[in-house]
Amino acid sequence: MNKNLSLLFVALFFIASCGLKIEKHHTLYGERLDKWMVEDRTVRIFLDKDGLLYPDMYIKDKELKQANGSLRDWYHRNPKKLNQMCKKYGVDSTGDMDAVIDHINDAVANVYINQINVNRVHFPTVDVVIHGFRKKAYGSFPGITRSSRKDNQKLEDVLSLGTHRDVLFVEVYWDSYFFGIGHNGKDMANAFHSYGMPSALNAGAGLRKVIAGIKTNTQINVITTNLGALVGAEMMFNASTAILPEALPAEAKNNTPAKNQVYLHMIAPTIGSDVFRHYNERHPDSLINGDNYHLSIGYNKYDLAANKKYKSGIFSFGHFSPVDSGNTSLGCDYDGDVSKMMANVAPAQVDSFDLSRKGKKKCNCYAVNSCYVKNVDKIQAYSDYIGNKKADEEAYAQQLMERNKHLTGAAKRAYDAKMREEARRVLAAKRAEQAKQREIERKEMAKQKAIEAKQREADRRKREKEKAAMDRQKAKEREAAAAEKAKERRQMEKDKADEKRKIEQEKAAEKRRKEQDKRDAERAKADEKRQMEKDRAAEKKRMEQEKREEEKAKKAAEKTDKK
Numbered sequence: 001m002n003k004n005l006s007l008l009f010v011a012l013f014f015i016a017s018c019g020l021k022i023e024k025h026h027t028l029y030g031e032r033l034d035k036w037m038v039e040d041r042t043v044r045i046f047l048d049k050d051g052l053l054y055p056d057m058y059i060k061d062k063e064l065k066q067a068n069g070s071l072r073d074w075y076h077r078n079p080k081k082l083n084q085m086c087k088k089y090g091v092d093s094t095g096d097m098d099a100v101i102d103h104i105n106d107a108v109a110n111v112y113i114n115q116i117n118v119n120r121v122h123f124p125t126v127d128v129v130i131h132g133f134r135k136k137a138y139g140s141f142p143g144i145t146r147s148s149r150k151d152n153q154k155l156e157d158v159l160s161l162g163t164h165r166d167v168l169f170v171e172v173y174w175d176s177y178f179f180g181i182g183h184n185g186k187d188m189a190n191a192f193h194s195y196g197m198p199s200a201l202n203a204g205a206g207l208r209k210v211i212a213g214i215k216t217n218t219q220i221n222v223i224t225t226n227l228g229a230l231v232g233a234e235m236m237f238n239a240s241t242a243i244l245p246e247a248l249p250a251e252a253k254n255n256t257p258a259k260n261q262v263y264l265h266m267i268a269p270t271i272g273s274d275v276f277r278h279y280n281e282r283h284p285d286s287l288i289n290g291d292n293y294h295l296s297i298g299y300n301k302y303d304l305a306a307n308k309k310y311k312s313g314i315f316s317f318g319h320f321s322p323v324d325s326g327n328t329s330l331g332c333d334y335d336g337d338v339s340k341m342m343a344n345v346a347p348a349q350v351d352s353f354d355l356s357r358k359g360k361k362k363c364n365c366y367a368v369n370s371c372y373v374k375n376v377d378k379i380q381a382y383s384d385y386i387g388n389k390k391a392d393e394e395a396y397a398q399q400l401m402e403r404n405k406h407l408t409g410a411a412k413r414a415y416d417a418k419m420r421e422e423a424r425r426v427l428a429a430k431r432a433e434q435a436k437q438r439e440i441e442r443k444e445m446a447k448q449k450a451i452e453a454k455q456r457e458a459d460r461r462k463r464e465k466e467k468a469a470m471d472r473q474k475a476k477e478r479e480a481a482a483a484e485k486a487k488e489r490r491q492m493e494k495d496k497a498d499e500k501r502k503i504e505q506e507k508a509a510e511k512r513r514k515e516q517d518k519r520d521a522e523r524a525k526a527d528e529k530r531q532m533e534k535d536r537a538a539e540k541k542r543m544e545q546e547k548r549e550e551e552k553a554k555k556a557a558e559k560t561d562k563k
Helices: 003-018 061-066 071-077 079-089 097-122 148-163 185-211 228-236 273-278 334-345 367-373 376-389 393-404 409-562
Strands: 042-046 125-130 168-173 219-226 262-269 293-299 310-312 315-317 350-354
Touching: 042 097, 061 071, 071 079, 071 097, 079 097, 097 168, 097 185, 125 148, 125 228, 148 168, 148 219, 148 376, 185 228, 219 228, 228 262, 228 273, 262 376, 273 334, 293 334, 293 376, 334 350, 350 376
Parallel strands: 042 168, 125 168, 125 219, 219 262, 262 293, 293 350
Antiparallel strands: 310 315
16 A cells, blocks of 8 residues: 555544544635735636625635625625725615625626736636635645645646646636545535535636626636536536526526637546536527537546545545535546536537556546646646647647657657656746746835835825824814803803892892882871771760760750759
């Protein structure tokens, strides 16, 4: 048994026995701006599990994790940052939030489209590279899987050997649901079927927004590995009903590429021929003047990911058939699935490449690296095919015929080895030139960053100065407002005091009036009493006068009588 494989089994046993917590979550790209350098010759597109495009903004992966890997949920949780995105992309922030999010997604797609269309004028073709299932965004999981970025770069190196010239690479990064070691086959199959495949379909539907916007007469080569084939298929036609109970709503909204010649090259596709049942169903219908799509497939009968099982010595892993829990039979041509796929897309032509290894190590293959990249002779033929598809196919076929016309056996192998060595030298020179260019770009970027940092510092000082002036203005306004308020308070207190004095004066006047009335009443009573006494005295005097007169008269009468 292979030494490295034995070490792997030991590591697996050790991890399982130690009860190590295994990483298992959605693939997140929120912190990519800090992790990856921007490259002029590469456009990178990032999509979440629902097929939404990542905006040009740093987002903490922790926040995305809390939102279950969904940008839409993250927007709903962060309305302030949603408003920032609206301002950045010139989107109206009023109305239904989901509609606003869709408008932002359209604006982000237009930015990607513009990047591709601006750069494509310097390259003969556009190569869209799509990675497969269970890939991390940053770093790697030692001995098991590389990051999606490393996988894409590895594939680009292989393609460059066949192309012999520069191309504009468009790297697609989608939520491929990272899944570490330490899980049983059931967990792995469930992750593939329940998370990986739906996410790939959503990514393909979302990718249409960008690829369909590439300018006319640009040849587009879509090169996929593993489950990336499903992303590419959904991008080109309505494949979802072959996998899901209902069609994706995005299929009726996003147009499939109809203006350009599109070549879909699938290396080790972990899908089944059933995906191509609806190959001619596109939005809108583009099959008017012939098919603009071209297909090729590179399969490996011993690919353990597609076969879902592995056996070496006493060790045996996986008890699933390629058609169980997500059909992967196309990548290993299980039950003649490559021929079934060709029948589904007839009369379109499909070029196929059997990349199966021979000999003792034929089963020791895993994914892109050992199954394909290290399988130099066969992957080189496929790479040559993909590369020369970008030029003149008939001329290349004639070139191959002339090259091999007089060569057989060892001479042909020697010539092929010479050609590969020449290609490697070309690639090495190209890499050196690219490294030199990257160093120049790095210095230029460092210089630009220094200028930007200086500008940011100036802007920061300007903002601080403006803020200080604004704070002073606000302080003056607060002081004026406080003074006005104090004046109003004093006036209110004065009015209140005046009102109080007025009330007190009225009370005093009322009191004086009552006292005067009382005195007048007492005086009137006293006058009345005096008048009564005076009247009684006068009456008494009158009565006394009458009495005296009566007595006088009586005396006079008596006196008369006596006479």
